[in-house]
Amino acid sequence: MKGWLNGELKKTFEAAREKAWTLGYASMNEELIDSGPLKVEGSLPKDLRGVLYRNGPARHERGQGRYTHMWDGDGMVQAFTFANGGISHRGRYVKTTKYAQESNTGRFELSAFGSAIASHAEMTMDIDDMNVANINVCVHNEELLALWEPGSAYALSLDSLETRGIKTWDLTFGVRPFSAHPKVEPDGFLWNFGCDSIAQTLHVYGIAAHGEVVIARQFHVDDLPPVHDFAVTRDHLVFVLSPLDIQLKRLAKGRPFGAAVSWMPGDPTRVLSIDKRTWTLRWHELPPMIFSHMGNAWEDDSGVIRFDCVCGSDPRWMAHGWSLMRGDYQHVQGAVMTRVELRPDGGSHAHVIPEIEAEFPVVDPRSVGQRHRAIACIRRSATRPATMPGWDSVASVGADDLEPQSFAFGDDWMVEEHVYAPDAARPGMPAKWLVGTALDLRAGCTVLSVFAADAIAAGPVAQVRLPYALPLGLHGTFHPSASG
Numbered sequence: 001m002k003g004w005l006n007g008e009l010k011k012t013f014e015a016a017r018e019k020a021w022t023l024g025y026a027s028m029n030e031e032l033i034d035s036g037p038l039k040v041e042g043s044l045p046k047d048l049r050g051v052l053y054r055n056g057p058a059r060h061e062r063g064q065g066r067y068t069h070m071w072d073g074d075g076m077v078q079a080f081t082f083a084n085g086g087i088s089h090r091g092r093y094v095k096t097t098k099y100a101q102e103s104n105t106g107r108f109e110l111s112a113f114g115s116a117i118a119s120h121a122e123m124t125m126d127i128d129d130m131n132v133a134n135i136n137v138c139v140h141n142e143e144l145l146a147l148w149e150p151g152s153a154y155a156l157s158l159d160s161l162e163t164r165g166i167k168t169w170d171l172t173f174g175v176r177p178f179s180a181h182p183k184v185e186p187d188g189f190l191w192n193f194g195c196d197s198i199a200q201t202l203h204v205y206g207i208a209a210h211g212e213v214v215i216a217r218q219f220h221v222d223d224l225p226p227v228h229d230f231a232v233t234r235d236h237l238v239f240v241l242s243p244l245d246i247q248l249k250r251l252a253k254g255r256p257f258g259a260a261v262s263w264m265p266g267d268p269t270r271v272l273s274i275d276k277r278t279w280t281l282r283w284h285e286l287p288p289m290i291f292s293h294m295g296n297a298w299e300d301d302s303g304v305i306r307f308d309c310v311c312g313s314d315p316r317w318m319a320h321g322w323s324l325m326r327g328d329y330q331h332v333q334g335a336v337m338t339r340v341e342l343r344p345d346g347g348s349h350a351h352v353i354p355e356i357e358a359e360f361p362v363v364d365p366r367s368v369g370q371r372h373r374a375i376a377c378i379r380r381s382a383t384r385p386a387t388m389p390g391w392d393s394v395a396s397v398g399a400d401d402l403e404p405q406s407f408a409f410g411d412d413w414m415v416e417e418h419v420y421a422p423d424a425a426r427p428g429m430p431a432k433w434l435v436g437t438a439l440d441l442r443a444g445c446t447v448l449s450v451f452a453a454d455a456i457a458a459g460p461v462a463q464v465r466l467p468y469a470l471p472l473g474l475h476g477t478f479h480p481s482a483s484g
Contacts, residue, residue: 007064009326016327020441021389024414024472025070025324028058028091035089035466042462044085045433047423048450050480051158052080052435053137054417055146056473059093060325063107069114069258069321071474074099075134077146077161078470080435080448083481087448087464094133094146094154095163101129113149114258114321127151127176128166135180136475140190141211143167147180149228150196158479169213175205180475181229181294186366191237195227197246202227204237204274217279221272226261231297231307232369237274238307238342240291243267263290263315273305273342284348289313292335295361295375296368303344308375308399310335310358311350324389331386335359337377337397337404355382356404359391360417360475364431364453372399376434376453378415379406390414390472394436394449396456405457414439417475420453424480435478439469446470 016022057073060066067073075094080087093099102109110130111117131151138145138153145153145167152174153167169175177194184190188209195202202224206215225244230237243264250260269286289311297307317334337356341349358377367373378391392413395406409415418436423429434451446469449460 007066009068010061010064010066013066013325013327019327020412021329021414022327023441023444023469024390024439025060025327026469026471027061027066027073028076028471030091031093033089033091033468035468037086037088038464038466040087040462040464042450042460044082044087044450044462046085047425048082048421048433048435049483050082050421050424050478052078052082052419052421052448052476052478053139053144054078054080054437054473054476055134055137056471056475057132057134058091058471058473060471062102065108065117066325067108067112067115068325069112069256070324070472071134071258071321072112072115072132073134073471074102074132075146075148076471076473077137077144077156078473078476079161080437089448089466090161091470092161094156096131096133096154097129098132111256114256116254116256116259134474137477138182138184138190139477139479140182140184140188140207141209143211147178147182149180150177150194152176153178169207169211175213175216177203178205179228179230183230183232183368184365185232185369191232193227193230193237193239195224197224197226198248200224202239219274219281228292229294229309231294231309233297233299233305234369235276235299236297236305237276238294238297238305239272239274240294240309240311240340241270241272242291243269243288244290258321261318263318264288265315271340271342271348282346284342284346286340286348286350289338289350289352290315290318290335292359293361295377296363296372298369298371305342307340308361308372308397309338309340310361310377311338311352312336320389329387329389331384331389333357334380337361337402339402351402353402356395356397358395358397362417362419364420364422365477366422366430373430374398374453376418376420376456378417378436379404381408384411394418394434394451394456396434396453407451407456407459409438412441414441414472416473418449418451419476419478421450421478422480424482437470437473439472440465444469
């Protein structure tokens with residue numbers, strides 16, 4: 001702990017800065033960044049209007065200290081606005097309680113997911129005092145929510161990105177933990193969950209399109225591991241419980257939460273489906289695997305549930321979050337595309353596709369909970385150098401044949417999540433475009449790309465280059481506009 005507090009980790013990272021990829025894990029020290037109008041290369045579709053919102057950890061250092069894990073930094077929300085035939089960018093830190101306190105003192109005060117900072121005094125504090133609001137963003141009921149994992153959502157202005165404060169839901173009880181991966185059905189109904197592995201409690205929330213919390217339930221789950229994502233279908237909620245164990249003794253000794261999680265390879269992966277009509281629970285088992293992210297799920301008339309996700313089988317890739325912050329990387333295969341089938345009789349099957357090493361799977365938001373046509377993701381090429389982290393390609397995997405079409409940016413790029421961009425003027429039609437960001441290491445800047453959703457392999461139809469490099473982020477969403 002003392003090593004990085006007194007600047008040793010910061011020095012180690014600076015010594016590794018000859019590696020181009022470390023640019024993605026440098027700290028952003030500006031409170032607000034604004035590009036103004038950006039030059040468009042290619043042809044920007046006229047019917048692409050709205051805002052791509054993204055979130056991710058961006059302040060990795062304060063004073064002489066540097067976080068030890070890449071998920072720990074303060075959240076900075078990005079807004080890429082498509083309007084008047086052009087694109088502009090704005091980025092702003094989420095002014096959480098933790099952010100305000102540490103900005104005032106100029107140093108880290110509280111522990112984070114993978115970094116133990118203070119004594120263990122924060123264990124008695126309110127969890128939102130540690131909230132960094134750095135994982136995802138969601139637009140619901142015309143409000144922008146910045147999302148973390150164990151705490152509350154933060155409400156932001158859709159336009160200025162100013163922080164309004166912790167989101168309140170007009171309830172006598174709090175809506176937390178509030179996961180970073182809510183699912184919004186095509187009619188605007190939002191489902192989310194909260195996982196409390198210490199209390200062994202799974203929370204489920206249902207929020208109407210107009211913002212009212214109409215469902216709030218709790219379930220006791222024995223041996224509940226951390227759960228980061230889930231899926232909804234017409235009638236069910238689906239949770240994948242990897243064979244992970246929380247070592248409470250490590251927490252008691254002051255280790256951060258991320259370092260207290262252990263892989264239990266002899267145990268099966270459990271899958272829990274909860275019936276939204278009766279709230280009954282049904283269990284399935286799969287071989288041991290580390291679940292990362294859900295793409296989408298659906299069920300047929302016979303009650304068979306299928307979902308596409310990404311899972312890994314080598315626990316060493318979970319440690320990359322620490323090594324990257326030191327400027328060190330050696331590749332081991334991470335998550336790969338996986339199709340899972342759950343049958344009403346309790347049977348299950350996982351079809352693993354090891355040649356599609358991928359992350360951040362997404363579907364057209366108008367397909368959430370329904371049969372989708374394709375799943376978009378970012379992909380790592382088999383030829384990418386083992387000392388180069390991250391992904392270099394954008395891909396679309398067909399839902400019927402599970403065959404990918406990909407566009408590779410190149411080894412000197414680090415590709416981030418790309419999401420579907422629906423057209424507000426065509427509410428009943430599939431999204432035509434896929435938008436996302438990538439870090440061009442050779443040029444030292446972040447690039448926003450627009451792809452035709454049904455022709456990924458053809459490459460971007462339009463791009464803009466920012467006059468700066470953004471720290472690598474995590475998740476986002478596209479909020480369409482009918483005008484602009």
